[in-house]
Amino acid sequence: MRKFLIAVSMVLGMALPAFAATDTIPWDKAPNKLNDLSALQNGAKIFVNYCLNCHAASYMRFNRLKDIGLTEKQIKDNLLFTTDKVGDTMKISMDAKQGKDWFGGNPPDLTLIARSRSGSGGTGADYIYTYLRTYYRDDSKATGWNNLAFPNVGMPHVLWELQGQRRPVFEDVVQHGHTTHALKGWEQVTPGKMTPLEYDEAVGDLVNYLQWMAEPNQNSRVQIGVWVMLFLLIFMVIAWRLNASYWKDIR
Amino acid sequence: MAEFKEISADAPMSEKALTWIDNRFPLSKLYKEHLSEYYAPKNFNFFYFFGALSLLVLVIQIVTGIFLVMHYKPDAALAFASVEYIMRDVPYGWLIRYMHSTGASAFFVVVYLHMFRGLIYGSFRKPRELVWLFGCAIFLALMGEAFMGYLLPWGQMSYWGAQVIVNLFSAIPLIGPDLALLIRGDYVVGDATLNRFFAFHVIAVPLVLLGLVVAHIIALHEVGSNNPDGVEIKAHKDEKGRPLDGIPFHPYYTVHDIVGVTGFLLVFCAIVFFAPELGGYFLEYNNFIPADPLKTPLHIAPVWYFTPYYSMLRAITGEMMYALIACVLVAAYLGATRAKISNTLKAAVIGSAVVGVALMLAIDAKFWGVVVMGGAVVILFFLPWLDKCEVKSIRYRPDWHVYLYAIFVVNFFVLGYLGIQPPSSIGERVSQLGTLYYFGFFLLMPWWTTLGQTKPVPDRVNFVAH
Numbered sequence: 131m132r133k134f135l136i137a138v139s140m141v142l143g144m145a146l147p148a149f150a151a152t153d154t155i156p157w158d159k160a161p162n163k164l165n166d167l168s169a170l171q172n173g174a175k176i177f178v179n180y181c182l183n184c185h186a187a188s189y190m191r192f193n194r195l196k197d198i199g200l201t202e203k204q205i206k207d208n209l210l211f212t213t214d215k216v217g218d219t220m221k222i223s224m225d226a227k228q229g230k231d232w233f234g235g236n237p238p239d240l241t242l243i244a245r246s247r248s249g250s251g252g253t254g255a256d257y258i259y260t261y262l263r264t265y266y267r268d269d270s271k272a273t274g275w276n277n278l279a280f281p282n283v284g285m286p287h288v289l290w291e292l293q294g295q296r297r298p299v300f301e302d303v304v305q306h307g308h309t310t311h312a313l314k315g316w317e318q319v320t321p322g323k324m325t326p327l328e329y330d331e332a333v334g335d336l337v338n339y340l341q342w343m344a345e346p347n348q349n350s351r352v353q354i355g356v357w358v359m360l361f362l363l364i365f366m367v368i369a370w371r372l373n374a375s376y377w378k379d380i381r
Numbered sequence: 382m383a384e385f386k387e388i389s390a391d392a393p394m395s396e397k398a399l400t401w402i403d404n405r406f407p408l409s410k411l412y413k414e415h416l417s418e419y420y421a422p423k424n425f426n427f428f429y430f431f432g433a434l435s436l437l438v439l440v441i442q443i444v445t446g447i448f449l450v451m452h453y454k455p456d457a458a459l460a461f462a463s464v465e466y467i468m469r470d471v472p473y474g475w476l477i478r479y480m481h482s483t484g485a486s487a488f489f490v491v492v493y494l495h496m497f498r499g500l501i502y503g504s505f506r507k508p509r510e511l512v513w514l515f516g517c518a519i520f521l522a523l524m525g526e527a528f529m530g531y532l533l534p535w536g537q538m539s540y541w542g543a544q545v546i547v548n549l550f551s552a553i554p555l556i557g558p559d560l561a562l563l564i565r566g567d568y569v570v571g572d573a574t575l576n577r578f579f580a581f582h583v584i585a586v587p588l589v590l591l592g593l594v595v596a597h598i599i600a601l602h603e604v605g606s607n608n609p610d611g612v613e614i615k616a617h618k619d620e621k622g623r624p625l626d627g628i629p630f631h632p633y634y635t636v637h638d639i640v641g642v643t644g645f646l647l648v649f650c651a652i653v654f655f656a657p658e659l660g661g662y663f664l665e666y667n668n669f670i671p672a673d674p675l676k677t678p679l680h681i682a683p684v685w686y687f688t689p690y691y692s693m694l695r696a697i698t699g700e701m702m703y704a705l706i707a708c709v710l711v712a713a714y715l716g717a718t719r720a721k722i723s724n725t726l727k728a729a730v731i732g733s734a735v736v737g738v739a740l741m742l743a744i745d746a747k748f749w750g751v752v753v754m755g756g757a758v759v760i761l762f763f764l765p766w767l768d769k770c771e772v773k774s775i776r777y778r779p780d781w782h783v784y785l786y787a788i789f790v791v792n793f794f795v796l797g798y799l800g801i802q803p804p805s806s807i808g809e810r811v812s813q814l815g816t817l818y819y820f821g822f823f824l825l826m827p828w829w830t831t832l833g834q835t836k837p838v839p840d841r842v843n844f845v846a847h
Binding site for chain 2: 191239242344346351356363
């Protein structure tokens with residue numbers, strides 16, 4: 131039932147895209163690990179270490195991480211950098227003005243980023259998964275970095291030590307008489323601490339964490355939904371028979 | 382005044398209690414008039430679920446709304462965070478919020494289907510004109526309710542949607558800018574706007590809505606329900622004065638509506654639990670970004686239920702004005718030459734057409750866009766007097782009438798789709814044609830509904846036992 135409904139909603143979503151596509155590269159499909167607690171925990175670790183310095187997640191409480199299997203002690207010992215209360219939300223000390231001075235724009239709050247970036251190109255998770263894997267060196271930019279999914283982005287490649295430096299390779303594709311400049315692949319300029327496969331895996335974990343954080347109760351929402359649907363289906367049979375037994379007198 | 386009833390001292394307690402109340406409040410009378418002895422035609426079909434379902438959704442919206450207000454903060458600095466607080470920290474807050482957001486869209490789904498039912502079966506015709514008028518007023522109030530409610534989450538779409546729509550009012554000549562200022566309470570949408578929209582959304586409009594719903598139902602129960610055959614069941618009564626084709630609303634339609642309610646809830650809950658955003662249609666993705674007055678989104682689209690009207694608004698360009706002027710001139714010419722009216726009236730028709738054309742040339746197309754958008758809803762009020770067909774139900778109208786209705790429905794969907802899309806040159810042309818069809822359908826009704834051979838209407842309703 132659940133898969134069917136998701137499929138129906140996806141078909142509807144694809145048939146009538148609510149938002150126009152932007153002129154960037156097509157988004158890659160992010161892996162789905164929302165039920166994989168160790169992946170979500172790894173994603174949380176990467177998030178707190180790499181993102182939660184410039185970006186806040188001001189609607190997300192640290193102790194909500196208990197939902198992905200961490201204990202309060204684990205959270206306190208490993209993940210609390212900006213506060214000492216596990217009940218606090220993930221705020222940062224950098225203010226908007228500093229953000230503007232350093233990056234040309236205030237880094238957005240990431241609590242809901244995976245929901246707000248959805249569009250006709252895919253889910254918000256797909257977008258972030260693509261975005262974090264398409265950084266390249268560009269010395270014409272102030273940060274020295276540019277991005278294919280988000281051209282002229284203000285954010286430098288924070289994960290560059292893990293990924294290393296890469297250069298996109300383009301080719302001209304002729305299709306229906308039109309020549310388009312399409313991405314062919316990537317060339318590794320300097321190696322990172324991770325292999326490309328490990329890096330994709332890590333970004334996948336991070337993206338799944340972001341997706342979970344955007345709606346921490348989404349798994350229980352679906353679980354409750356299955357029971358509600360089962361109840362309604364059974365009740366439908368009762369209602370249908372009740373109706374039939376009353377209406378049998380009406381000729 | 383009813384006579385004071387005495388009851389014997391050894392009657393059962395329940396009977397005594399009921400008599401006591403009935404002597405002071407018409408409880409049994411109301412129960413009989415509106416439920417157990419309200420005779421509804423027995424041939425209701427699928428479309429007749431949507432009246433009861435509208436009432437159900439109204440209750441869902443009010444109850445979930447009450448719980449949302451307990452945690453929501455109508456303050457530009459706190460509103461967005463308070464919605465996330467409801468979604469994350471309030472126990473089952475997510476459920477309440479998704480029910481309310483899905484309920485908003487569901488309300489329009491059931492109300493549109495309810496109105497469509499009235500349209501095709503002629504439920505607005507004599508003697509049900511007031512039922513229809515109250516219904517149209519409910520629809521208008523509902524649109525206001527939805528528009529103001531949409532600002533409250535204070536996301537980007539909330540903010541910019543409100544900004545765009547309120548700015549439309551400033552296109553009205555003379556009073557426009559001041560009117561827009563009055564609505565906003567500020568020069569841009571801001572905290573003042575949020576507070577007044579909150580007040581309207583949680584108390585003012587719901588009160589009006591509830592009053593209108595009561596009036597709608599009282600008027601309906603006074604004249605009795607129409608049915609898919611459009612025949613009056615009161616024309617054939619048995620010796621006790623009960624319509625032969627009527628059955629008591631309770632229990633027959635109450636048990637029937639339980640089936641409809643369950644079917645509705647299956648769809649409603651599937652959306653609430655498995656796809657609350659419904660692909661960006663019920664909750665727009667951009668609305669998960671807090672309102673930022675300095676950052677205009679690339680593409681501002683209203684929620685789906687407003688998009689047919691939004692399309693019509695966008696269709697009125699400077700170019701389109703010439704088409705509209707041509708329509709006015711043709712109408713005036715026909716009125717002056719063909720209509721069987723006095724010469725004074727003919728002069729009035731020509732005079733008002735000249736004034737109309739002058740105004741259409743003098744005032745910006747944006748204003749006329751607003752007029753068209755408003756007119757698209759207001760024109761519904763006139764339906765009872767526009768339709769001149771000798772039969773009520775679509776079942777007995779000429780076949781080609783059915784095609785006109787079918788095109789009307791398809792046209793409404795196309796306009797809705799185009800209103801979601803970013804502007805394009807083809808889309809603009811299509812929406813202009815769609816706008817002309819929409820208004821032509823209604824305004825030419827006095828003419829086309831009289832044409833063609835209607836089919837014989839049966840004496841009694843068609844009913845096949847289940």
